[in-house]
Amino acid sequence: xxxxxxxxxxxxxxxxxxxxxxxxxxxxxxxxxxxxxxxxxxxxxxxxxxxxxxxxxxxxxxxxxxxxxxxxxxxxxxxxxxxxxxxxxxxxxxxxxxxxxxxxxxxxxxxxxxxxxxxxxxxxxxxxxxxxxxxxxxxxxxxxxxxxxxxxxxxxxxxxxxxxxxxxxxxxxxxxxxxxxxxxxxxxxxxxxxxxxxxxxxxxxxxxxxxxxxxxxxxxxxxxxxxxxxxxxxxxxxxxxxxxxxxxxxxxxxxxxxxxxxxxxxxxxxxxxxxxxxxxxxxxxxxxxxxxxxxxxxxxxxxxxxxxxxxxxxxxxxxxxxxxxxxxxxxxxxxxxxxxxxxxxxxxxxxxxxxxxxxxxxxxxxxxxxxxxxxxxxxx
Numbered sequence: 001x002x003x004x005x006x007x008x009x010x011x012x013x014x015x016x017x018x019x020x021x022x023x024x025x026x027x028x029x030x031x032x033x034x035x036x037x038x039x040x041x042x043x044x045x046x047x048x049x050x051x052x053x054x055x056x057x058x059x060x061x062x063x064x065x066x067x068x069x070x071x072x073x074x075x076x077x078x079x080x081x082x083x084x085x086x087x088x089x090x091x092x093x094x095x096x097x098x099x100x101x102x103x104x105x106x107x108x109x110x111x112x113x114x115x116x117x118x119x120x121x122x123x124x125x126x127x128x129x130x131x132x133x134x135x136x137x138x139x140x141x142x143x144x145x146x147x148x149x150x151x152x153x154x155x156x157x158x159x160x161x162x163x164x165x166x167x168x169x170x171x172x173x174x175x176x177x178x179x180x181x182x183x184x185x186x187x188x189x190x191x192x193x194x195x196x197x198x199x200x201x202x203x204x205x206x207x208x209x210x211x212x213x214x215x216x217x218x219x220x221x222x223x224x225x226x227x228x229x230x231x232x233x234x235x236x237x238x239x240x241x242x243x244x245x246x247x248x249x250x251x252x253x254x255x256x257x258x259x260x261x262x263x264x265x266x267x268x269x270x271x272x273x274x275x276x277x278x279x280x281x282x283x284x285x286x287x288x289x290x291x292x293x294x295x296x297x298x299x300x301x302x303x304x305x306x307x308x309x310x311x312x313x314x315x316x317x318x319x320x321x322x323x324x325x326x327x328x329x330x331x332x333x334x335x336x337x338x339x340x341x342x343x344x345x346x347x348x349x350x351x352x353x354x355x356x357x358x359x360x361x362x363x364x365x366x367x368x369x370x371x372x373x374x375x376x377x378x379x380x
Contacts, residue, residue: 066377067376067377067378067379068106068377068378068379069378069379069380070106070107070378070379070380071106071107071108071380072360072380073091073099073101073108073360073361073380074091074093074094074095074097074099074360075095076093076094076095077093077094077339077342077356077357077358078091078092078093078342078343078355078356078357078360078361079092079093079094079118079119079120079121079342079343079355080092080093080119080120080121080122080342080343080355081122081343081344081345081353081354081355081361082122082123082124082131082343082345083124083345083346083347083348083353084100084124084129084131084145086347086348087102087103087104088100088101088102088103088109088145089101089103089345089347089353089361090122090124090131090133091122091355091361092115092118092119092120092121092122092133092135093118093119093355094118096113096115096116096117096118096119096135097111097112097113097115097119098111098112098113098115098119098122098131098133098141098143099111099112100112100145101361101380103347103351103353103361103363103378103380106378106380109145110145110149111149112133112141112143112149112151113149114141114150114151115133115135115137115139115141116135116137117135117136117137118135118136119133119134119135120134120135120136120161120162120163121133121134121162121163121164121165121206122134122165123165123166123167124167125167125171126167126169126171128171129144129145129146130142130143130144130145130152130171131143131145132165132167132174133165134162134163134164134165134176135161135162136161136162138156138158138159138160138161138162138178139154139155139156139158139162140154140155140156140162140165140174140176140186141153141154141155142154142155142174142188153188153191154191155174155176155184155186155191155193157176157184157193157196158176158178158180158182158184159178159180159182160178160179160180161178161179162176162177162178163177163178163179163203163204163205163206164176164177164178164183164204164205164206164207164218165177165207166207166208166209166216167188167209168209168214168230169209169211169212169213171188172187172188172189173185173186173187173188173194173230174186174188175207175209175216175228175230175233176207177204177206177207177218178204179203179204179221180198181198181199181200181201181202181203181204182196182197182198182202182204183196183197183198183204183207183216183218183228183233184196185230185233195230195232195233196233197228197233197234197235199226199235201221201222202218202220202222202224202226203220203221203222204218204219204220205219205220205221205245205246205247205248206218206219206247206248206249207249208249208250208251208258209251210227210251210255210258210277211251211252211253211254211255212255213255214229214230214231215227215228215229215230215236215277216228216230217249217251217258218249219246219247219248219249219260219261220245220246221245221246222241223241223242223243223244223245223246224238224239224241224242224246225238225239225242225246225249225258225260225275226238226239227239227277227281237281239260239275239281239283240283242260242262242273243262243269244262244263244264244268244269244270245262245263246260246261246262246263247261247262247263247293247294247295247296248260248261248294248295248296248297249261249297250297250298250299251277252277252299253299255277256276256277256278257274257275257276257277257284257299258274258275258277259272259273259274259275259297259298259299259310260272260273260275260297261273261293261294261295261296261297261312262293262294263293263294264290264292264293264294265291265292265293266291266292267288267290267291269293270288270290270291270292270293270294270314270316271286271287271288271290271294272286272287272294272297272310272312272322273285273286273287274286274287274310274324284325285324285325285326285327286327287310287312287320287322287327287329288327289320289329289332290312290314290316290318290320291314291316291318292314292315292316292340293314293315293340294312294313294314294315295313295314295315295340295341295342295343295344296312296313296341296342296343296344297310297311297312297313297344298310298311298344298345298346298352299324299346300321300346300352300366301346301348301349303349304349304350304366304372305330305368305372307323307324307325308323308324308325309321309322309323309324309330309372310322310324311344311352312344313341313342313343313344313354314340314341315340315341317334317335317336317337317338317339317340317341317356318332318333318334318335318341319332319333319335319341319344319352319354319364319374320332320333321366321372321374330371330372331366331371331372331373331374332374333364333374333375333376335354335356335359335362335376337358337359338356338357338358338359338362339356339357339358339359340356340357341354341355341356341357342355342356342357343355347363350365350366350367351363351364351365351366352364352365352366352374359379360379360380361379361380362376362378362379363376363377363378363379363380364376364377365377
């Protein structure tokens with residue numbers, strides 16, 4: 001169990017499908033037997049949940065969830081999840097596999113094996129059935145959903161774990177980053193490295209290619225966010241240094257803004273920050289309310305709400321939706337027993353996919369009522 005994570009409650013029964021009490025309902029513990037196929041529906045009716053925040057504000061949420069437990073995608077911790085299209089997601093984790101999963105039917109579509117160690121990142125090619133995976137084995141592999149179970153392309157050049165992978169908008173180039181302080185630019189067609197750059201103490205935590213631009217965003221353990229120009233792989237801009245490690249970054253679809261996430265503990269740090277990517281490149285807004293490291297953030301589709309919104313997931317087991325422009329928290333969902341939440345992705349205009357340390361991948365639904373209501377509808 002990672003340092004700082006809350007201990008799980010004692011099991012009510014032994015065995016691979018032991019039950020754990022979560023709120024007033026029961027959920028099957030993770031990991032389960034790999035042949036587990038039940039589509040158990042559990043109804044959780046919970047009273048108001050008081051969610052304390054570092055600023056003293058109490059957020060109350062009442063949840064009523066019709067919940068389905070699907071066959072699990074992985075047999076160990078899930079490190080990352082990304083949406084391939086409106087039906088399928090791609091995920092990777094400690095079991096060294098990359099899995100394509102239909103989250104609307106609860107079925108594994110295909111498993112891809114080739115990495116020798118944990119899969120750390122995945123990146124999908126826009127409007128394509130191809131995707132990339134990065135690993136602690138220091139390599140990146142390219143896969144095709146409808147092709148062989150063997151990798152279509154293999155990229156090897158880093159000296160340490162690969163912690164960032166981003167594909168260009170035209171899918172011709174790939175940028176990778178590592179804890180070895182370097183970024184590499186690759187020709188996807190040939191698999192050859194065409195550019196290499198390194199910055200001292202720049203331990204890469206994430207990469208994101210800005211839509212319709214030649215720029216790559218990068219977060220680092222040195223507490224900075226850098227904007228790289230892929231034409232020559234040079235730093236075009238460095239944003240003001242934050243107080244904590246920057247764990248993740250995401251660019252908006254129009255390429256005008258980006259969000260970065262901060263590590264932290266006990267409410268110190270633990271924020272996400274909105275930045276302008278245009279002329280000023282100033283900080284626009286901060287989202288504060290998590291108690292532990294914020295591991296992932298996404299811009300939500302404009303069709304989802306009347307105002308622009310973003311979502312964050314944290315090691316505190318919570319997913320939050322925020323008003324993008326004011327920083328107000330609009331909804332909070334606590335995924336009790338999940339362990340640290342490791343990755344967040346937009347499934348469709350109403351759905352989010354959230355990877356976790358202990359309970360696989362959670363399918364979340366955003367409902368419209370008097371406000372935005374976030375609820376868990378399935379886990380796999």
